[in-house]
Amino acid sequence: MSMQVILAQALLGLNVGVFYAMLSLGLAVIFGLLNIINFAHGAMYMLGAFVALIGYSLLDDWFGISLQIGFWASLIVAPLFVGILGMIIERTMLKRLYELDHIYGLLLTFGITLILQGLFSNYFNISGTPYPGQPESLSGVVNLSFMYFPTYRLFAIVFSIVVCFATWFVIEHTRLGSRLRAGVENPTLTQAFGLNVPLMITLTFGFGCALAGLAGVLAAPIYSVSPLMGADLIIVVFAVVVIGGMGSIMGAILTGLALGLVEGITKVVYPPAASTVIFFLMVLVLLFRPAGLFGKER
Amino acid sequence: MFNQRKLLHGIVAGLGLMVAAGPLSAAEGLSDGKVKIGVLSDMSGVYKSLEGPGAVVAAKMAVEDFGGKVLDKPIEIVSADHQNKPDIGASTAREWIDAKQVDMITALDNSSVALAVQGLASEKKVITMDTGAGTTALTEDQCTPYGIHYVYDTHxxxxxxxxxxxxxxxxxxxxxxxxxxxxxxxxxxxxxxxxxxxxxxxxxxxxxxxxxxxxxxxxxxxxxxxxxxxxxxxxxxxxxxxxxxxxxxxxxxxxxxxxxxxxxxxxxxxxxxxxxxxxxxxxxxxNQDDEAETWSRRYYEKQGAMPTMVQAGVYSAVTNYLKAIEAVGSDDPDAVRKQLGEMELNDMFVKGGKILPNGLMLHDMxxxxxxxxxxxxxxxxxxxxxxxxxxxxxxxxxxxxxxxxxx
The missing domain is CATH 3.40.50.2300 (Response regulator)
Incomplete structure (x- = not known):
């Protein structure tokens, strides 16, 4: 087994890992600040991809608007759309559940997932519609000496990592972030200082959803756009969050990237285990460090 | 109260039996006053474009070209999506056969679906003319008296x-x-x-x-x-x-x-x-020859794409099935299957094709x-x-x- 093969699969693993990282980051932000287990996160990812697809090829057919939203514009439009939808869900539904047990939020968001998936399965085929809007400038191939790697995938890796660390920086190292964290730590006191805590919570939920939507747009040119694309991923992403530690921002990012790598390398070492290795690690972490690798015992 | 419930049970059981017994089919002429052909295909998934809605178009063209009638009785096409799931395929086929008197089922892309449907249909003496699936099991270890494998196989x-x-x-x-x-x-x-x-x-x-x-x-x-x-x-x-x-x-x-x-x-x-x-x-x-090209261009007019081999195969299978009914003067599955085995198949799709006793349609590739x-x-x-x-x-x-x- 040559180094070349391991490197190649590791890079592909990293490619998957950035999606794990972006999704688990959103989940971690939402859980850390709102204490909600957002099961609709996979659906938001799926929605992001569909907004890109519909914006690119179906606006004219469906709504008679002769406008084409290209890939670059989708990187802004889709997260905005998904974020706003997230805020509407938070304002109208989730807000009422804060006083109740976690499980209610989980059930509600799970229900929302089923509705969204059902809706899209009705109009789109399950096995996926290719996204035609990948920009020409990213369609080439880069020679990395150990392998040829499509430019677009390289772009997706770099772009996602930048977004992840920017998010971490904002939450951990800016005034805005410190206010957010204060609002979570002690909402009453924070409100007494004149900060609008409910608004902050709504915006945070919207931001988490927008991150998922952004991941969806990035995924669209690589994987086909399908109603179940989120459902396939969300279970793994939950495992990532559990391994990283619920609520830890940096933990979610690093664990996501690392587990993508582990999965990729497993494909070289023992391919049949590739789809289960993450869950095996989850069991180990739960046995020896129940709060997760980066989490703190509460 | 108790007696009433018993009565109700009786009625339900009786109705159930009636449904299970089904219609008694006549050996002569057409069993239910028409010939119904079912196109069961992947209408929404990975195989949609190679068979799917195009197969329905091809089947309808075959009926149209045949004059819409066989033995002076109407021919009807029904279609459904098996979603690449054997259970959905089998339950659709069962409903078609039991409740809708479908006489022949075609398309059947996806081998898992095809094996399930061919087995079920043969138990109920319904001919299947599979154009879409690949597995050789259809004519080898899982062959049936009424199952025909028409276009290609994995051999x-x-x-x-x-x-x-x-x-x-x-x-x-x-x-x-x-x-x-x-x-x-x-x-x-x-x-x-x-x-x-x-x-x-x-x-x-x-x-x-x-x-x-x-x-x-x-x-x-x-x-x-x-x-x-x-x-x-x-x-x-x-x-x-x-x-x-x-x-x-x-x-x-x-x-x-x-x-x-x-x-x-x-x-x-x-x-x-x-x-x-x-x-x-x-x-x-x-565009392999003029006959194929003429037919394909007509298909293109309707479907906006040229036919795949399995879509062309559906047209050929339906046409030859109807010819066999006409030749024997009945839609009795045994007689039609026997006739199909004796005919030499010649049309825009196949030249000198023969259907063997195991259901394999033998033709050049x-x-x-x-x-x-x-x-x-x-x-x-x-x-x-x-x-x-x-x-x-x-x-x-x-x-x-x-x-x-x-x-």
Missing amino acids: ALPVGTATAMVKNGGKKWFFITADYAFGHSLQENTSAVVKSLDGEVVGNVNAPLGTTDFSSYLLQAQSSGADVIGLANAGQDTVNAIKQANQFRIVQSGQKLAGMLVFITDIQSMGLDIAQGLQFTTAFVW YLVEAKKPDESKEDWDLLKVISKIPAEQAYIPLSESKCSLLK
């Missing part, structure tokens, strides 16, 4: 393609296999051909049906050191794999791709830039190659025929068949 596909590739120096093979009945059957049969020519199979990996990211499978294939990467899959799966192989420069790095089951719609969707030079085996090319972009004269002018594979060479000879009906 015929590798005979042309694998033989040509091995002879051109592709001795070492690695398979990327669709992980269900069809893929495994195709891999097994292709391996047999490769080994019979002193080739070698160095490895394989199973990918689930509907995989969108083949990159890691392709890299496994690349690192195996194989000369040829055999794609034992079909439809959108094949398209995705070939496109991504192009993205990762697999072919440019010296390995060859062998699409074991490729349809013209796949080539159209990939584009000749990517597909050029790809060799594969097919039963039908729309073609080894074709995707044209270079500058060789293509029009939008769908994509393939050139390299050689004809005689029927006897392509298919399992009757003397070697494992079908229990022959014993």
Whole structure:
């Protein structure tokens, strides 16, 4: 087994890992600040991809608007759309559940997932519609000496990592972030200082959803756009969050990237285990460090 | 109260029995005053474009060209989506047969669905003319008295393609296999051909049906050191794999791709830039001769795409089924099946075809190659025929068949 093969699969693993990282980051932000287990996160990812697809090829057919939203514009439009939808869900539904047990939020968001998936399965085929809007400038191939790697995938890796660390920086190292964290730590006191805590919570939920939507747009040119694309991923992403530690921002990012790598390398070492290795690690972490690798015992 | 409930149970049980008994069919003439043909296909998934709605169009064309009537009774086409799920396929077929008096079921792409439906239909004495599925099991160990396998099978596909590739120096093979009945059957049969020519199979990996990211499978294939990467899959799966192989420069790095089951719609969707030079085996090319071309252009008018071999096969199967009914003057399945076995099939799809007792429709196949972009004269002018594979060479000879009906 040559180094070349391991490197190649590791890079592909990293490619998957950035999606794990972006999704688990959103989940971690939402859980850390709102204490909600957002099961609709996979659906938001799926929605992001569909907004890109519909914006690119179906606006004219469906709504008679002769406008084409290209890939670059989708990187802004889709997260905005998904974020706003997230805020509407938070304002109208989730807000009422804060006083109740976690499980209610989980059930509600799970229900929302089923509705969204059902809706899209009705109009789109399950096995996926290719996204035609990948920009020409990213369609080439880069020679990395150990392998040829499509430019677009390289772009997706770099772009996602930048977004992840920017998010971490904002939450951990800016005034805005410190206010957010204060609002979570002690909402009453924070409100007494004149900060609008409910608004902050709504915006945070919207931001988490927008991150998922952004991941969806990035995924669209690589994987086909399908109603179940989120459902396939969300279970793994939950495992990532559990391994990283619920609520830890940096933990979610690093664990996501690392587990993508582990999965990729497993494909070289023992391919049949590739789809289960993450869950095996989850069991180990739960046995020896129940709060997760980066989490703190509460 | 108690008695009333008993009464109710009685009524329900009685109704149930009535439904179960079903209509008694008459041996003479048409059993229910019409001939109903069911097109059961993947209408929404990976195989939609190669069979799906196009198969319904082809079946309707066949009925239209037949005059809409057989033995002076109307012909009706019904269709449904089996979603590539054997349970959905089987329950649809059961409903069609029991409640809607469907006389023949065609299309049946997806081998798992095809095996389930063929078994069920034969128990109920309904003819199936499978145009879409590949597995040889349909006419081998799971053959039935009423099941006909019409267009191609996983034995015929590798005979042309694998033989040509091995002879051109592709001795070492690695398979990327669709992980269900069809893929495994195709891999097994292709391996047999490769080994019979002193080739070698160095490895394989199973990918689930509907995989969108083949990159890691392709890299496994690349690192195996194989000369040829055999794609034992079909439809959108094949398209995705070939496109991504192009993205990762697999072919440019010296390995060859062998699409074991490729349809013209796949080539159209990939584009000749990517597909050029790809060799594969097919039963039908729309512009192979004038008769085929005339029919195909009519089909194009209705469907907006040229027909695949299985869509053309549906037209041929339905037409010959209707001819058989007309010849025997009844839609009695035993008589029609016997007649189909005695006819020589000649139309725009097949020349000199014969349906064997195990259900296999014996006909010539073609080894074709995707044209270079500058060789293509029009939008769908994509393939050139390299050689004809005689029927006897392509298919399992009757003397070697494992079908229990022959014993």
